Amino acid sequence: MTRFGRTVPLLGLSLLSAAVLSACGGGGDDDDSTSPPPVTTPVSVSLEKVGSYESGVFLKSAAEIPAFDAASKRGFVVNAQKGALDVLDMSQPAAPRLIGQIDATAVRAGASVNSVAVQGGLVAVAVQDAVKTNPGLVAIYRAADLSLVGQVAVGALPDMLTFTPDGKTLLVANEGEPSDDYQIDPEGSISVIDVSDPAKPVARVADFSAFNGQNASLLAQGVRIFGPGASVAQDLEPEYIAVAPDGKTAWASLQENNALAEIDIVTARVKRIVPLGYKDHGLAENALDFADNDGENPAIHITTAPGLYGMYQPDAIAAYQAGDGNTYIVSANEGDARAWGEGTPAYFGDGAGGVGDPSKGFVEEWRIKHLVHKDGFLRRADDDLPAHLAGLAKGALLNPSVFAWCGAVAGNPGDCRADDQLGRLKVTWTLGYQTHADGSPRLFNQDGVADPAGDRLMYDRLYTYGGRSISIWDANGQQVWDSGSAIESFLASADCKLGAARNVPCADHFNTGHDETAQLDARSSAKGPEPEGLTVGRLGDKTLAFIGLERMGGVLVYDITNPRAPMRMDYLNTRENWTQAFSEDEAPDAAALSRLGDLGPEGLHFIAPKDSPTGEPLLMVGNEVSGTTAVYRLKLTY
Known part of the structure; x- marks a missing residue:
């Protein structure tokens, strides 16, 4: 040496x-x-x-x-x-x-x-x-x-x-x-x-x-x-x-x-x-450890996660x-992940709790617990809310027919957001939500019901890196x-x-x-x-x-x-x-x-x-x- x-x-x-x-x-x-x-x-x-x-x-x-x-x-x-x-x-x-x-x-x-x-x-x-x-x-x-x-x-x-x-x-x-x-x-x-x-x-x-x-x-x-x-x-x-x-x-x-x-x-x-x-992490041969629990009670837990896919x-x-x-x-x-402008505060908020400026960058990575919080996206304004995501909707839901295994129900992601579940896993918000034929997002209300006047995305799949x-x-x-x-x-x-x-x-x-x-x-x-x-x-x-x-x-x-x-x-x-x-x-x-x-x-x-x-x-x-x-x-x- x-x-x-x-x-x-x-x-x-x-x-x-x-x-x-x-x-x-x-x-x-x-x-x-x-x-x-x-x-x-x-x-x-x-x-x-x-x-x-x-x-x-x-x-x-x-x-x-x-x-x-x-x-x-x-x-x-x-x-x-x-x-x-x-x-x-x-x-x-x-x-x-x-x-x-x-x-x-x-x-x-x-x-x-x-x-x-x-x-x-x-x-x-x-x-x-x-x-x-x-x-x-x-x-x-x-x-x-x-x-x-x-x-x-x-x-x-x-x-x-x-x-x-x-x-x-x-x-x-x-x-x-x-x-x-x-x-x-x-x-x-x-x-x-x-x-x-x-x-x-x-x-x-x-x-x-x-x-x-x-x-x-x-x-x-x-x-x-x-x-x-x-x-x-x-x-x-x-x-x-x-x-x-x-x-x-x-x-x-x-x-x-x-x-x-x-x-x-x-x-x-x-x-x-x-x-x-994409790699289907719902299959036994593709199991993974997706939870770090933020340093609290760390443990090895390699398991399946239906609805989660790897790029x-x-x-x-x-x-x-x-x-x-x-x-x-x-x-x-x-x-x-693409993360341009992640050090630019203006991309994440206006300093007064509002939506950031999408012309100042592009960040696609977000933790699941922030993506599907029941209170929507704006709770993360001036913190780490990607401006482009905020332009799509005001919040997001997990499809309970896919994510019931971790506790998702209609209008509520339940325990799927927990740190010892999917909560801390980083995914791309750009994929997995329901869309119309032209690619525009299909919107849902806060109860998880499809509604053109709604303001929530519905994720059928989550994609990790x-x-x-x-x-x-x-x-x-x-x-x-x-x-x-x-x-x-x-x-x-x-x-x-x-x-x-x-x-x-x-x-x-x-x-x-x-x-x-x-x-x-x-x-x-x-x-x-x-x-x-x-x-x-x-x-x-x-x-x-x-x-x-x-x-x-x-x-x-x-x-x-x-x-x-x-x-x-x-x-x-x-x-x-x-x-x-x-x-x-x-x-x-x-x-x-x-x-x-x-x-x-x-x-x-x-x-x-x-x-x-x-x-x-x-x-x-x-x-x-x-x-x-x-x-x-x-x-x-x-």
């Missing part, structure tokens, strides 16, 4: 010459023209932490997205706190050492780095403009000497980027988020960049303009198009890209829209938008080819497998242990947060363990997925060789202090932060044995809360 810029080795690394692991999907490391020798497929895989670089910076996203160059043995880590790219010497993975920096302001004043991808000795960097709604750029550097090779303009807020397997094309997701006050909303897009001559990259734009005017059709299919006044192209916000092994097709996760976009790389065209559907809303996705010859997409179903799961989808975007309740159930079980020594029961800190004291059940009313980062690699005949749990922390390893029957292989969480009190207001110093270990895994990068400095497979993990870049080795059992 490092402390105050010094690097302290953890464990020595032994060579593992029998293993060969190659990256799957786009954005891999240097290609080797020599085919590796045949290898034996391991029976099991587990993780062991062997090294760490510590920035000493807490909760400032000082370590987000990692990448690695095999020839120079250098790691590249997005440091959002600096707005730059940290360069690490990883010739000794047990002791990664900071040796340089790529500063985005050298190519554009006030700019910052969002993401990185490395292939063939080139380092591609997504650069955000100082004004995030302005077009950004992609800059290309040489890994060996950090010299700038070329650059090209792309769309607004370029983020995740990845190479095609042959290294000749680079794709970047231009998220196009609106300004915080929602006054400017650029279009989302995917830039397809020819980097066959990296000194003169040429970008084409795969945009969504062809879908403008198809709002009604997309909504009917299940694509969330809901930004106020936004065209389809403005509303769609590409988050992450996965490239097919043949390099001809890519998919972009449209996280807030709960959909995937399929992209033809050859023509730089978005072929279609595929809705991902998958994946963040990271990856593509791989299975044994049947077909391409599949694996997704980390984090979930994400994320699937608390990983999923596998076929090339057409149809789900072939989902982990259901398996992640939360495992974290609640006696089999799950925390810490590098694996000696702390996970159940003692189930669904904890990543930026404060580890409080049992703290995140159950939000998105639970929050699977976010993901990378995929191949080991012999096995395909492995590595998933970072943003809130609970740690990395899950799944064998996804059979896309219809994945198996969990390991879980390692190297947060070490689970009792110390800390918060954003009282950040730990570098020494205390070192003792805390790794918090908030954001990005993961797999290093194949042929590219590894030690000849064994490694995993890099950027932890945004602790500001650490952790290095793990894969321990293989045959």
